[in-house]
Amino acid sequence: MKLDVDSTDAALLEDTVDEFLWAVNYVTRHAFQGEYVTTSKTTLHDDTYEDVRDETALHSNHVQAARNKAAEACKSVVKKWKQGKKASMPHFTSPHLVYDHRTAMFHDEYVSLVTVDGRIEADYVLPDNKRDTPHAEYFFSDEYETTGAEVHYRNGNWMFHIHCKKDVESDTPEQATTENGTVLGVDLGVNNLAVTSTGTFWTGDEFGHWRREYENRRGDLQDHGTRWAHENMQAVGRKEEGRFKMTLHRISNELVAEARDHDCSVIAFEDLTDIRDRTGASWGHKWAFNRLYAYVEYKAAEYGIDVAQVDPENTSRRCSHCGFTHPDNRERESFECLKCGYENHADYNAAKNIGLRYLRRNQTGSGGGAPVGVRLNSGMLNANGEYEPPAEESARAGVHAESPQL
Numbered sequence: 001m002k003l004d005v006d007s008t009d010a011a012l013l014e015d016t017v018d019e020f021l022w023a024v025n026y027v028t029r030h031a032f033q034g035e036y037v038t039t040s041k042t043t044l045h046d047d048t049y050e051d052v053r054d055e056t057a058l059h060s061n062h063v064q065a066a067r068n069k070a071a072e073a074c075k076s077v078v079k080k081w082k083q084g085k086k087a088s089m090p091h092f093t094s095p096h097l098v099y100d101h102r103t104a105m106f107h108d109e110y111v112s113l114v115t116v117d118g119r120i121e122a123d124y125v126l127p128d129n130k131r132d133t134p135h136a137e138y139f140f141s142d143e144y145e146t147t148g149a150e151v152h153y154r155n156g157n158w159m160f161h162i163h164c165k166k167d168v169e170s171d172t173p174e175q176a177t178t179e180n181g182t183v184l185g186v187d188l189g190v191n192n193l194a195v196t197s198t199g200t201f202w203t204g205d206e207f208g209h210w211r212r213e214y215e216n217r218r219g220d221l222q223d224h225g226t227r228w229a230h231e232n233m234q235a236v237g238r239k240e241e242g243r244f245k246m247t248l249h250r251i252s253n254e255l256v257a258e259a260r261d262h263d264c265s266v267i268a269f270e271d272l273t274d275i276r277d278r279t280g281a282s283w284g285h286k287w288a289f290n291r292l293y294a295y296v297e298y299k300a301a302e303y304g305i306d307v308a309q310v311d312p313e314n315t316s317r318r319c320s321h322c323g324f325t326h327p328d329n330r331e332r333e334s335f336e337c338l339k340c341g342y343e344n345h346a347d348y349n350a351a352k353n354i355g356l357r358y359l360r361r362n363q364t365g366s367g368g369g370a371p372v373g374v375r376l377n378s379g380m381l382n383a384n385g386e387y388e389p390p391a392e393e394s395a396r397a398g399v400h401a402e403s404p405q406l
Contacts, residue, residue: 001135002125003111003151003158009120013151013158016115017095019056023066024073024092026052031074032089039075041068042199042377046345057116060203065098095153101250102203106146111160113151122158138164145253182375184264185355186255187315187347188272188289191333194251195347197355199377200258202251248288252295259305262375267300268358269293270312270350310357320352323385352376356385 005013027048031038038044044067052063073090080087105112110123127133138144144164152159185197194202259267272289297307318325324339335346342349355374359381373380373388380388 001139001160001162003122003160004125005120005122005158009115009122010158012115012117012120013097013113014095014153015117016058016062017097017151017153019058019116020062020066020097021092021095023052023056023058023063024070026055027067027070028073028090028092031070037074037078039071039078040199040377041071042345042348044071045199045201059103059114061100061102062098062114064201064203065100065103069098097151098148099151100148101146101247104149106149106162108140111149122160124160138162182262182264182373182380183266183268183355183358184255184259184262184375185351185353185358186267186269187351187354188270188292189347192347193288194255194292195345195351196255196258197348197351197374197376197381198258198262199348200254201347202254244288245291248292248295252292252299255292255296256299256303256305259300260303264305264375266306266308266358267296268354269296269307269309270315270354271309308358310354310361312354315353315357316346316350318353320349320356320381320385352381356381 027044030048031044038047045064048067049063052058052066053060056063058066069092070090073092077087077090099113103114110121112119112121124135126135139146139162146162147165148163150161150163152161183197187195189195192201192203255267258264272286272293293307293309300307314325317327317329319329319335319337319340319342321342322337322340324337326338329335329337330346330349333346334343335349336343352374359372359374373382376387382388
């Protein structure tokens with residue numbers, strides 16, 4: 001649909017588009033450096049995230065969206081090469097910007113969009129008769145869920161391409177559990193609310209921002225000490241809980257989708273009992289972790305996917321590559337094994353360890369439906385922590401994807 005954007009907000013969108021395109025092209029150029037084309041989102045995240053944040057004013061989720069777009073484009077080039085077709089390094093020029101539920105808030109009449117300088121609001125330009133239109137059939141229908149969108153600038157107009165999906169319940173959810181299933185490990189934290197063993201990150205930036213915002217609002221009202229202020233504090237609390245529940249529902253949907261996309265039969269979390277002591281999380285984060293786990297648990301059950309918790313001891317200090325455990329292996333968000341030199345994002349390393357701990361606790365062999373590996377973004381880890389590449393080894397030819405060092 002078309003968006004009604006005033007001139008001031010249009011200028012902010014243009015600036016955001018320019019920086020988004022710069023970010024996509026920067027990541028793409030980095031992927032083509034060296035002997036191989038890097039297609040791993042995790043590797044590209046580690047190599048380019050901080051640079052893009054330093055060079056742009058983009059929201060962290062726009063940075064991740066730019067990385068994902070570059071990674072998919074690089075994968076497409078490599079695929080063509082394998083088919084014997086010609087393809088060169090992609091370069092993005094078409095004005096567009098990718099949004100998700102963290103950067104776009106969808107309302108009935110308008111959308112709130114993150115830019116490089118705060119949020120803007122743009123009204124939908126809809127037909128007079130909303131019946132019998134795609135808008136009525138998909139966007140305004142309770143049967144469909146809005147999953148994201150792209151903003152495009154074309155012929156002098158801002159166009160909003162909305163992605164919708166329909167939840168379809170399987171008649172035989174037990175079929176989702178394969179005989180030789182795999183485990184998706186999930187690490188929870190403050191800076192990153194959730195990180196999976198497949199290398200997907202859900203940052204805590206927006207959660208932290210709104211938690212502080214609501215705390216400030218309650219503090220201002222509490223200073224008044226009136227009945228009116230007390231009633232408004234309760235209203236603020238309801239709004240806060242509603243916003244956070246919506247965010248956690250979205251993340252739980254995406255976590256379950258991640259498990260389904262990688263044919264996982266189990267989603268493994270760390271035990272949440274003492275997570276505040278381990279992570280320094282606030283009571284709000286503790287509430288969010290428990291709520292997220294509960295959402296994932298019942299949503300995964302619809303597809304025959306089990307959800308479990310494992311002992312978290314040393315999952316953040318243990319090397320998922322060689323098994324060496326030491327407090328100095330981890331420094332904030334960086335992990336470097338003092339023994340084998342393995343380096344990666346600390347939360348990603350912990351997610352793999354969580355998956356491995358569940359695997360070792362429950363491994364009974366290749367039969368009987370027992371999980372046989374921890375799912376990575378390419379290939380998996382077996383119970384011994386050894387990397388197993390994808391079934392088709394040729395799929396990794398010329399591609400710097402998951403490797404024994406990841």
